[in-house]
Amino acid sequence: MAVGxxxxxxxxxxxxxxxxxxxxxxxxxxxxxxxxxxxxxxFLKARAGSRHGYDVVDHAALNPEFGGEPAxxxxxxxxxxxxxxxxxxxxxxxxxxxxxxxxxxxxVLEWGRQSPYARVFDISWELLPYRHGGGVLLPVLxxxxxxxLTKGEIVLRYDAExxxxxxxxxxxxxxxxxxxxxxxxxxxxxxxxxxxTATGRALIELADAYPAPNSPTYGQAPAYKKQLTAIEGAAxxxxxxxxxxxxxxxxxxxxxxxLLERQNYRLASWRxxxxxxxYRRFFDVNDLxxxxxxxxxxxxxVHALVxxxxxxxxxxxxxxxxxxxxxxxxxxxRRLRHMIRSLRGAEAASFHVTVEKILGEGEKLPTFxxxxxxxxxxxxxxxxxxxxxxxGLPALDETWRRFSGEPRDFSAILAEAKERVLDTILASDFTxxxxxxxxxxxxxxxxxxxxxxxxxxxxRLYVVAFPVYRSYVTSAxxxxxxxxxxxxxxxxxxxRWPGPDLDIFDFLYAAMTxxxxxxxRAYSRRRVQDFALRLQQFTGPLMAKSLEDxxxxxxxxxxxxxxxxxxxxxxxxxxDSFHAAMRTRATTAPAGLTATATHDTKRxxxxxxxxxxxxxxxxxxAGAVEQWRDMNDGLRSTPGAPSAAHEYMLYQTLIGAWxxxxxxxxxxxxxxxxxIKAAREGKQQTSWINVDAGYERALEAFVAAMLxxxxxSPFLQSFARFASRTALLGALNSLSQLGLKAMLPGxxxxxxxxxxxxxxxxxxxxxxPVDFEARRRMMEGGALQAPWxxxxxxxxxxxxxxxxxxxxxxxxxxxxxxxxxxxYEPLAVQGEDRAHVIxxxxxxxGEAVIVxxxxxxxxxxxxxxxxxxxxxxxRIVSQGGEFFDLLTPTDAGPVTLDARVLLDTLxxxxxxxxxx
Numbered sequence: 001m002a003v004g005x006x007x008x009x010x011x012x013x014x015x016x017x018x019x020x021x022x023x024x025x026x027x028x029x030x031x032x033x034x035x036x037x038x039x040x041x042x043f044l045k046a047r048a049g050s051r052h053g054y055d056v057v058d059h060a061a062l063n064p065e066f067g068g069e070p071a072x073x074x075x076x077x078x079x080x081x082x083x084x085x086x087x088x089x090x091x092x093x094x095x096x097x098x099x100x101x102x103x104x105x106x107x108v109l110e111w112g113r114q115s116p117y118a119r120v121f122d123i124s125w126e127l128l129p130y131r132h133g134g135g136v137l138l139p140v141l142x143x144x145x146x147x148x149l150t151k152g153e154i155v156l157r158y159d160a161e162x163x164x165x166x167x168x169x170x171x172x173x174x175x176x177x178x179x180x181x182x183x184x185x186x187x188x189x190x191x192x193x194x195x196x197t198a199t200g201r202a203l204i205e206l207a208d209a210y211p212a213p214n215s216p217t218y219g220q221a222p223a224y225k226k227q228l229t230a231i232e233g234a235a236x237x238x239x240x241x242x243x244x245x246x247x248x249x250x251x252x253x254x255x256x257x258x259l260l261e262r263q264n265y266r267l268a269s270w271r272x273x274x275x276x277x278x279y280r281r282f283f284d285v286n287d288l289x290x291x292x293x294x295x296x297x298x299x300x301x302v303h304a305l306v307x308x309x310x311x312x313x314x315x316x317x318x319x320x321x322x323x324x325x326x327x328x329x330x331x332x333x334r335r336l337r338h339m340i341r342s343l344r345g346a347e348a349a350s351f352h353v354t355v356e357k358i359l360g361e362g363e364k365l366p367t368f369x370x371x372x373x374x375x376x377x378x379x380x381x382x383x384x385x386x387x388x389x390x391x392g393l394p395a396l397d398e399t400w401r402r403f404s405g406e407p408r409d410f411s412a413i414l415a416e417a418k419e420r421v422l423d424t425i426l427a428s429d430f431t432x433x434x435x436x437x438x439x440x441x442x443x444x445x446x447x448x449x450x451x452x453x454x455x456x457x458x459x460r461l462y463v464v465a466f467p468v469y470r471s472y473v474t475s476a477x478x479x480x481x482x483x484x485x486x487x488x489x490x491x492x493x494x495x496r497w498p499g500p501d502l503d504i505f506d507f508l509y510a511a512m513t514x515x516x517x518x519x520x521r522a523y524s525r526r527r528v529q530d531f532a533l534r535l536q537q538f539t540g541p542l543m544a545k546s547l548e549d550x551x552x553x554x555x556x557x558x559x560x561x562x563x564x565x566x567x568x569x570x571x572x573x574x575x576d577s578f579h580a581a582m583r584t585r586a587t588t589a590p591a592g593l594t595a596t597a598t599h600d601t602k603r604x605x606x607x608x609x610x611x612x613x614x615x616x617x618x619x620x621x622a623g624a625v626e627q628w629r630d631m632n633d634g635l636r637s638t639p640g641a642p643s644a645a646h647e648y649m650l651y652q653t654l655i656g657a658w659x660x661x662x663x664x665x666x667x668x669x670x671x672x673x674x675x676i677k678a679a680r681e682g683k684q685q686t687s688w689i690n691v692d693a694g695y696e697r698a699l700e701a702f703v704a705a706m707l708x709x710x711x712x713s714p715f716l717q718s719f720a721r722f723a724s725r726t727a728l729l730g731a732l733n734s735l736s737q738l739g740l741k742a743m744l745p746g747x748x749x750x751x752x753x754x755x756x757x758x759x760x761x762x763x764x765x766x767x768x769p770v771d772f773e774a775r776r777r778m779m780e781g782g783a784l785q786a787p788w789x790x791x792x793x794x795x796x797x798x799x800x801x802x803x804x805x806x807x808x809x810x811x812x813x814x815x816x817x818x819x820x821x822x823x824y825e826p827l828a829v830q831g832e833d834r835a836h837v838i839x840x841x842x843x844x845x846g847e848a849v850i851v852x853x854x855x856x857x858x859x860x861x862x863x864x865x866x867x868x869x870x871x872x873x874x875r876i877v878s879q880g881g882e883f884f885d886l887l888t889p890t891d892a893g894p895v896t897l898d899a900r901v902l903l904d905t906l907x908x909x910x911x912x913x914x915x916x
Contacts, residue, residue: 003085003316004350005372005591005820007036007812008742009749013599013767014041015051019066024075027082029776034809037085037317037352039749041599043072044305047096051764052599053089054321055096055288058103059302076314085316087352088309092302092332093325095121098140098287100173105289109136110175112264114218120298122280122290124432128266136265139273139286140172149257152247154267156184156256160235163225167260169267177263178221181228182207187255188241199233206231274689277428282325283541284425290537294327299335310351311343317352319375324357324470324540327533329368331474337370354593358544358565360468364481365589373592376749377565380595382573382581383740384560384612386838387733389856390572392615393558399622400557403629404645410555410569417550418464420683421542429538434459436531440511444521447507458504461493469540471512475529478513486512552602553682556649559656560611563602572615575838579826582840586745586824594746596737597754599766604758605751606801607656609737610730614655616858617725624722625651631715635705641698642675643685650675650703651719656730657759658723660796663707663716671707672700674761725864729857731757731795732868732907735804736853739908742808743842743851745824755805756798778802788888788905792867804887804906811849811886814916818844827879829899833872836860837899841879847913850876850883852899854907871903884915 010030012023023038030038042053045061053063062072079086097105104117112118112135113125125134141148148154148169155168156176165176165184176184185207194200206227210216216224228234245259246252260267268276273286280290293299309315318336323329333355341348348370357365357374365374401407422430434456441447441455466489471482478486486509494505510516512532516523552562555569562568585592597605614621628651636642642650653674659667676696679686686692705711734757742748751758753770760766778784784803791800812819822844829837836856842849854860860868875898882894885902887910895901895911902909 003036003083005352006085006087006317006747007816007819008034008809009037009039009087009593009747010035011039011598011749011751012041013752014043014053014063014066015767016049016065018769019063020071020075021067024071024078026772027075027078027084029772029779031082031084032779033755033806034813035084035750036813037087038079039087039317039319040089042089042091042321044091047099047101050096051767054091054094054282056091057096057101059095059306060304062305080313085352086314087317087319088306088315089319089321090306091321092291092293092299093322094282094288094290096287097121097289098138099171106173106175109138109263109265110177111218112177116218119295120291120301122292124278127278127432127435131264131266133264135263137268137272137276137278138174138265139268139270139277140169141267141269144269145267148267148269149247149253154247154256154260156242156245156259158235158238158242160229160238163228167256167263167267174263174265174267176259178216178224180259180262181216181224182210184245184259185228185238187244188238190241191244192237192241194237194241197233197237199231199237202231203228203234203237271689273428274424275428275431278432280429280537282322283545290325292327294331296335299332303336303339307339307343310340316350317354320353320355320371323355323368325537327537328474329355329472330366333368333371340370352591358469360565361567361570363468366472366479366481373589373746375598376593376595376746377563377598379585379592379741379744379746380597380601381561381563381566382578383596383737384563384566384608385570385573386575386578386740387609387736387855388560388572388612389615389858392618393571395618395622396558396615399618399625400648403625403648404556406555406645410551410567413555414547414551415464417546417554417683418542421545421550422460422463424683424689425545426538426542429541430460430463431456433531433535433538436527436534437508437511440516440523440527440531441507443523443527446521450501450504450507454499454501454504455508458493458497458508461496462489462505462508463535463539463542465489465492465496466539466543469543470536471539473512473514473532473536475533476514478515483513548602549681550683553649553678554645554684556645556652558611558614559603559649559652560608560614563608564598564600575826575829578838579824579840582745582824583826586822590745590820592746593749594741594744595749595751596741597751597758597760597766598749599751599763601766602762603653603656604760604766605737605754606730606734606757607759607761609733610658610726610759611652611656612733613726613729613858613864614652616729616856617722617863620722620863624718627718628715631718632702632706632712635702635711636698637701638694638698641685641695642679642702646675646679646682646685646699647702649678650706653678653761654719655723655726657761658719658727659759660724660727662720663709668704668707670761670765672703674765675699675703677762727864728795728861728867729864731801732854732857732861735801736855736907738801738804739808739851739853739910740838742805742812743819743849743910744840745819748809748812750805755802757796757801775802779806792905795867800906804908807887808910811910811916815844815847815849815912818842818847818849822849828877829874830877831872831874831899833874833899836872837874837903839876848879849886849913850879850897850911852876852897852902852909852911854899854903857907867905868907869904871898871900874899881913883911883913886910886912886916889915 043063044056045058045063046053047055062069107117108115123136128135167174185203189200189203245256282288326332340351353371354375359378437455438452441450473482490505490509516528680688685695783799822842825841827839839852885895
């Protein structure tokens with residue numbers, strides 16, 4: 001099916017409760033809304049009960065919990081009939097491991113490096129000590145290994161159907177290598193007292209046929225296991241004999257330990273992962289193992305089903321998850337483009353590929369072949385900063401510092417967070433890098449005096465100073481952009497170096513840029529390339545865990561800016577800076593996504609806009625939070641809980657999530673869950689690794705008491721009055737944001753349910769079920785066709801946002817080429833309120849669409865108390881010709897480009913050089 005590049009995408013979160021058939025029933029609704037492509041969360045086979053789908057365990061199968069292939073085909077056929085495309089959120093970087101459901105991983109545990117799947121996973125085999133030939137550390141136990149063994153939690157079992165032995169720890173299966181089957185068989189026959197029986201003799205004979213420890217081989221094992229299952233009475237004898245490996249007596253415990261010590265893995269407590277894990281993970285998630293997709297055979301296996309779906313015309317796009325986790329993203333993009341071209345031919349250009357890439361301030365997306373752009377975090381943040389009233393930030397700075405007692409700026413908080421992450425959750429990953437660097441230095445006489453400790457210290461300073469998520473050095477060379485970023489971090493690290501051996505940083509720079517391979521000193525090419533590319537895979541998780549999952553939860557000046565890819569200490573931007581960014585985007589990435597909410601954002605798009613409005617009420621906010629602190633001081637069950645910083649965070653979070661009908665048990669539950677997650681992410685009073693149950697109980701008790709109408713009536717009344725103002729200002733901000741997102745260069749992406757107000761919190765709150773039936777009724781009942789003034793009067797019900805979404809998408813669909821290919825032209829605005837209006841034109845083949853959006857509504861709304869009427873004293877400099885209102889089509893003829901008229905009710909206007 002050739003549907004072309006998307007006009008608008010709609011993200012659906014699939015689950016066992018909302019699978020392919022439920023998505024199929026939404027197709028008519030999405031079509032009517034104006035969506036061109038359904039953008040689905042991962043739907044390959046994931047771990048049973050997965051809430052997100054990123055823990056794929058089989059790349060060759062569709063998720064059976066979603067209905068499997070039959071239901072998928074029904075969805076695909078429905079999309080085809082409606083003319084809609086399908087985009088898959090695809091996960092090439094990692095797989096779900098542990099438990100008993102990933103066949104590739106289980107084979108690796110059973111056979112170690114002999115497994116044909118050993119090349120799939122990124123395992124540093126040699127780093128597991130005391131294992132002949134190496135092995136993989138498995139930090140899965142809930143207690144230290146010795147305790148788990150002694151308490152009998154690790155059990156040896158026999159599968160009589162398949163002829164296999166495995167150690168089990170609750171739901172986790174650890175296959176026993178067949179090299180040790182002979183030992184087990186002899187032991188269990190003796191323990192069962194069956195040596196003189198026919199069954200016992202047959203078992204011993206089979207054990208003797210394959211002398212330990214090198215047989216049976218990988219190829220012989222299936223036949224061996226089949227022979228084992230064919231021995232009459234074997235299952236009963238083995239079941240009795242496994243008593244020899246039971247941990248409730250010393251001999252059994254020692255026998256089981258002896259057996260486990262001779263496997264291709266070592267079982268350990270989950271806490272050992274901090275310092276000892278030797279396989280690459282997705283960030284710090286132990287049951288998500290990194291995949292070596294750079295290996296061509298692995299690439300082909302991982303893309304087997306996706307390849308078929310593309311060939312059959314059932315996929316029209318891919319969203320590549322976590323591209324920064326790949327060893328060589330450029331290589332991956334080239335292979336992916338080649339695969340798509342080979343399957344789709346002339347249609348390959350319209351196959352839509354975006355990458356999940358978080359860009360820092362001023363950072364440009366590398367030119368990945370065949371990639372249309374990112375999933376849009378940078379544009380989310382640009383829109384927030386455009387709508388932010390920067391004049392209120394100094395007051396918010398002062399309020400935050402006074403309330404929290406935190407004197408440091410954000411850069412210091414982030415550096416401290418990086419140090420914390422390096423010392424804890426990513427310590428083993430960093431140690432591996434430092435060891436590799438030391439081996440490189442020892443490989444030449446000119447650098448052998450750089451000791452491991454000094455190299456580790458220098459590398460640590462470098463990664464703390466590294467300003468973005470990663471560089472993109474390939475196995476061939478480093479680009480000028482990469483050299484600039486690396487050089488900047490090297491310079492910052494050098495300034496903090498306390499020792500006399502500053503030239504260590506010259507060595508470090510040469511290793512990272514691969515210059516070591518071109519200066520004639522004959523370093524190991526394999527080791528230098530491995531270090532440079534692995535380091536790039538490390539800085540991304542370090543930044544993510546330090547910035548998004550630590551510092552964001554310690555610095556709370558204005559939570560609306562604590563968003564993926566943003567600097568929370570940043571300010572607003574002026575219209576000129578915004579226009580410059582959009583003009584560049586129109587020529588470099590016009591088909592990338594523009595997101596305002598995703599499954600990974602820290603809060604819903606409308607919750608963010610409400611919090612953003614605090615900058616327009618900064619003085620009133622300062623007084624309010626001080627009053628609320630006094631009101632709620634008696635609610636603490638424990639002194640110091642919550643901390644001042646957490647209390648300040650809670651008030652802002654509540655501003656974003658506050659339902660205008662007031663508090664409820666559901667709101668209390670959601671805010672308690674958020675508070676605990678935020679506190680653990682911040683890693684100060686409590687953390688995921690070291691839970692402080694007392695602090696967390698006190699935090700939940702405070703939230704519950706604060707939202708209890710009987711205990712906190714004065715606070716709730718005061719808060720509701722203030723929240724009603726930020727809610728109205730937030731609604732206006734949201735409508736401006738929506739108008740800009742839909743009309744700017746780029747493809748607007750809509751997260752599920754956000755056609756109505758989105759007041760969700762961070763995941764899993766933003767993955768709650770969406771009431772699509774209520775949205776269908778609203779669409780079909782005619783509510784969206786009401787006059788804008790009527791919708792504005794009832795703005796809390798969200799119909800005004802829904803109607804504006806529908807109308808904007810209809811405009812995009814009618815003028816498809818203009819929005820995909822058209823030029824972006826900034827327009828000058830005149831008048832006393834010109835700073836409140838942003839305006840631009842989209843031009844294509846002699847036609848024009850002019851967009852006008854308002855911002856900073858506090859003055860025009862009486863501080864958020866009344867919906868503004870009468871627009872702004874601002875007008876667009878004359879464009880010549882006639883223009884027609886596309887949001888309010890009438891028979892009245894052309895309209896004036898005056899914000900007093902066009903923004904009279906709505907904060908956004910769209911006019912065209914011809915009526916539609």
